[in-house]
Amino acid sequence: MQIQDALAELSTLLGQRLTRSKSDLELHGRSETYFPLTPPDAVAYPETTAEVAELVRICARHRVPVVGWGTGTSLEGQAQAVQGGIVVDFARMNKLIEVRQGDMDVTVQPGLTREELNEELRATGLFFPVDPGANASLGGMAMTRASGTTAVRYGTMRDNVMGLEVVLADGRIIRTGSRARKSSAGYDLTGLMVGSEGTLGLVTELTLKLHGQPEAITAAICAFDTVDDAVHAVIDTIQMGLAMARIELLDTETVKAFNAYAGAEMPECPHLMVEFHGSKTGVAEMAETFSDIITDHDGHGFNWATKPEDRHALWTMRHNGAYAIYAARPGWKSLVTDVCVPISRLADAVNETAADLAASGLFGPILGHVGDGNFHSVIMFDAEDKAQFTRVKEASNRMVERALAMGGTVTGEHGIGMGKLNYMTSEHGDGWQVMGAIKQALDPLNIMNPGKMVPPRN
């Protein structure tokens, strides 16, 4: 790596938009969770695809790592330049390029955030559904294969990215996918890029599916005596094929955290938050069926939010879930787990996790997108307490092993980054070597977010 030569050339290319200020390096060296600070050598703010391509060519020539950065909210240290090099912050590439109402799709630059996109779409009657808790960038969301509360109905980034413009590791620019709704024209490069965490190229443009604003929306929250009751209600709902738009679990600790953080006044017991989208009669019908299921599982305190502002309050609270939990242990750090299991195993997975955390003496409220079988425990720890952190890591390991034994995955939506690299062999076996072979083929110099995703090179 000839970093000085690269920096000189990059300065010529980008001028003030290449920064080396301490504050900027630190801002782009941090993670949302427990990973240590790893400031890059410089932060670049490109404005065009051509600039990104030239930047990558310069870095390739000098063997300098290139790491994309959206809003830096990923939870496994994905955006950290662990081998130094250039962090490419897409903040200045944040335009909505074109909405095509008739085709219900949109083309955007990667730095646009999901909330900004929906703001711009408001007048069109269309919306983009994928909603991680953070107001993440669409490029970052594609790269972690993000999802959120609505994936149970609208899918994840895998399902909603139609095409990409990608700058490859040698500076070539390709376009993957098309604006057709389906295609059998060759290997699915869009699908290969989505979830690749910037290890195969930098995304400079995305074409996304949009969805029509439903005619009617109803949301509700309801309480249960036990997590087990709540989870079995979820299982019944899914197995009956009820087209939930959202179905979220909060355990008692999470509810307590909400009450403290958001001034909510929920009874201190497990809850489900749900939402239905459809026609007026369709939504009413679903709500009725759902009420019956709830009753079967001793649900109570059923509370409907039909007014937009009530619904908004409900989901804002949910999206602040992690922050509410952080606030319950001021000054502590968090490890956010993220397993996903077949729905028939969900109750076991949640119960065993809760029991394990309790037995380990850890504070790890559980919440999740349970309609997909996906849930998190936000395990808090005192960074000074090394022994406690070891217990946290061990509990997190057991959670992952349990998920794998149940036919699930080590990460439903947060991705691999640094935190989950150790599980890749357990989940994929020789498949992980195949990922390494693909990486080697597309990035032979190993400059795209090195140290992530694939087996280390010798």
Next chain:
Amino acid sequence: MQIQDALAELSTLLGQRLTRSKSDLELHGRSETYFPLTPPDAVAYPETTAEVAELVRICARHRVPVVGWGTGTSLEGQAQAVQGGIVVDFARMNKLIEVRQGDMDVTVQPGLTREELNEELRATGLFFPVDPGANASLGGMAMTRASGTTAVRYGTMRDNVMGLEVVLADGRIIRTGSRARKSSAGYDLTGLMVGSEGTLGLVTELTLKLHGQPEAITAAICAFDTVDDAVHAVIDTIQMGLAMARIELLDTETVKAFNAYAGAEMPECPHLMVEFHGSKTGVAEMAETFSDIITDHDGHGFNWATKPEDRHALWTMRHNGAYAIYAARPGWKSLVTDVCVPISRLADAVNETAADLAASGLFGPILGHVGDGNFHSVIMFDAEDKAQFTRVKEASNRMVERALAMGGTVTGEHGIGMGKLNYMTSEHGDGWQVMGAIKQALDPLNIMNPGKMVPPRN
């Protein structure tokens, strides 16, 4: 290629299940359409994954091509061993391994056909929706990224394959995906394999999503004065977000072919065939909205099929579409086109295609899964008439170029095989080279279905 040595070793491995009979070689050298016969050197009928792995290792050692075979119904010559070698027919690996009703998924061997699967699922209340016209194998369907009449609601094979067992080009066995409904754990190898036409490995097991049999189903057929009216009705339907389960276009020539082939008595004008799935009230509501749309576009002769046997007759007729058209020109051959465009361009694409075929003096009835923007012209020609075939190829070229200019794809569902290789650069630019690099990384000896999908090697 040391074919004799390979054949000797394969005979030892498979005994009678390696055949070289002329009839078997010819049966596995043909295609459904216009490609010349290319008999392989032998046909293998493995019964286990271990046998498939050993077979591939033998072929790798002797540099002998290996080409998978499901039911041989693919339309672009995908399953033909154009460079000789071994065709691996999965007919004996056709078991349903396990249905998990609670998780709404199923694991099958690749040789099981879609109709056999649905037959076995009948008692479960679940079904597998993807339905190419042919009773294709699930392995072959995964490999061409097949879809059919229900993709508009349930997605294509891309959306319905959760995981695969794959024998790689060096005989290693990997499992891709998991039974979790979503995952962010690394590159999407399942997605990479789906649509790869056997060029990256042989599929020996598939885990598929199942769907609940809807409470209510209603189908209908209705007539229009012009294709333009029919297509605009489709566009309105999609843009209104009406959750159609099926919406199929037949032009006048196709209707005439149906009348002749199936003894139908449809008025000789363009038709739409539609189906709604949902609750009783949901289906009624959709049907009403749809009726309004039809009326707006001068639709008439609206005919509802609510009884299962009427619906069955309707869709059997549709699935026999290609055969009805073949029967209209006995002894002729067919070239089946397969473009897919953004829905806003669908009317233009269909109209321009019809005008072009008429101007070229060709018989090419149009039909298609128009809810996805996907349609086919089955262009018939007399194999003796070279000049006519040239006109067919030219019309097909123009259809493809038109689709690309509209932001669409050269193949919505049939795949690349031999027939569409020439368009890969136009559709993907340097992306095609990326596909070549992936192929090279996973199959360095180029033994998996060589001559297909990727740029030729030097």
